[in-house]
Amino acid sequence: MNVNLKQLAYRWITAESKNVNITDEYYCQMQDIFEAKNNKMLDILLRCGINENKAYLILAVVGEIGNNSFDHNLGNWPDIMGIFFGYKIKNKKVKIILADRGRGILTTLKQVIPNLKNDQEALEIAFTKKISGRAFENRGNGLKFVKQNIECKKLHLEFQSGKAKIEINSKMKISLADDFINGCLAILTI
Amino acid sequence: MIIYLKKFGDKLMSRSTGREAFLAMSAYLIKDLKKTELIEIDFEGVKVLTPSWADEVITKLIEKFKNIKLVNTDNVTVQATFKILKEYSNLKEIL
Numbered sequence: 465m466n467v468n469l470k471q472l473a474y475r476w477i478t479a480e481s482k483n484v485n486i487t488d489e490y491y492c493q494m495q496d497i498f499e500a501k502n503n504k505m506l507d508i509l510l511r512c513g514i515n516e517n518k519a520y521l522i523l524a525v526v527g528e529i530g531n532n533s534f535d536h537n538l539g540n541w542p543d544i545m546g547i548f549f550g551y552k553i554k555n556k557k558v559k560i561i562l563a564d565r566g567r568g569i570l571t572t573l574k575q576v577i578p579n580l581k582n583d584q585e586a587l588e589i590a591f592t593k594k595i596s597g598r599a600f601e602n603r604g605n606g607l608k609f610v611k612q613n614i615e616c617k618k619l620h621l622e623f624q625s626g627k628a629k630i631e632i633n634s635k636m637k638i639s640l641a642d643d644f645i646n647g648c649l650a651i652l653t654i
Numbered sequence: 655m656i657i658y659l660k661k662f663g664d665k666l667m668s669r670s671t672g673r674e675a676f677l678a679m680s681a682y683l684i685k686d687l688k689k690t691e692l693i694e695i696d697f698e699g700v701k702v703l704t705p706s707w708a709d710e711v712i713t714k715l716i717e718k719f720k721n722i723k724l725v726n727t728d729n730v731t732v733q734a735t736f737k738i739l740k741e742y743s744n745l746k747e748i749l
Contacts, residue, residue, distance in 0.1 A: 495670065499667065499668060506665070506701075506702075517730040520701055520702050520729070520730055520731050521731055523665065523667075523702045524667065524702050524704045524731045524735075527665075527702070527704050527706075528667075528704050528705070528706060531667065531668045531669065531704075531706060534668075535669055594742045605705035605706075605709065605738050605739065605742045606704070606705060606706055608738055608741070608742060609704065609705045609735065609738045612737065612738060613734055616734075
């Protein structure tokens with residue numbers, strides 16, 4: 465079956481809470497389910513001929529994005545907890561999609577930077593500055609790690625939260641998104 | 655004291671598993687050790703390391719002990735994690 469993962473993820477994060485529906489294949493309600501699926505993806509990447517070092521880096525990048533969703537929404541999910549996690553591998557081309565219906569980057573970072581103006585500014589800070597949405601903790605390196613490795617390995621990431629999106633490959637570009645989403649949507653292409 | 659990280663798994667990724675690992679270390683491995691004791695952290699067999707896990711374990715060990723040695727750090731994700739921790743977690747001297 466040829467599933468359009470992006471469309472499926474988008475529908476899942478934009479549906480009204482009473483209409484949210486997704487198969488277990490793509491839904492990770494808890495962090496340990498996500499981690500098990502991410503670990504399984506490593507075996508599949510290697511079996512499909514992806515270079516070992518690249519596969520380890522992909523796993524680390526995906527791990528940071530997915531675990532961020534859980535770490536920053538724990539006990540605070542607006543309605544449906546958990547994340548969407550799906551991937552497709554064809555002829556050594558990989559597309560990985562992660563999405564959550566959480567509070568989004570702006571709301572999270574506003575807890576430590578109350579004067580943040582908008583989603584674009586929040587995304588820029590999340591990917592480039594040393595800051596964490598969970599105050600008093602030594603954390604907040606995850607998305608910088610994601611950016612560094614995407615740029616270094618010439619991968620491609622499109623990440624949207626609220627009304628802003630960031631695109632990273634060899635350079636980083638932040639712009640207004642066409643539509644608004646509450647949580648986060650990440651599309652990683654290799 | 656040598657800490658073999660592979661005994662905590664070959665994919666060291668989330669904060670929650672890192673926190674558990676540090677609690678286990680604190681209870682069994684590094685309990686009663688002096689701050690000046692040489693702590694060797696061995697990365698052999700680690701396939702994937704992330705800054706989240708490392709922040710909960712490596713950063714805390716470096717803060718707790720003065721004499722830390724990191725060995726078998728060739729893995730690409732270990733190197734990428736060190737690069738980020740150097741830049742953002744003030745661990746330049748050791749990493």
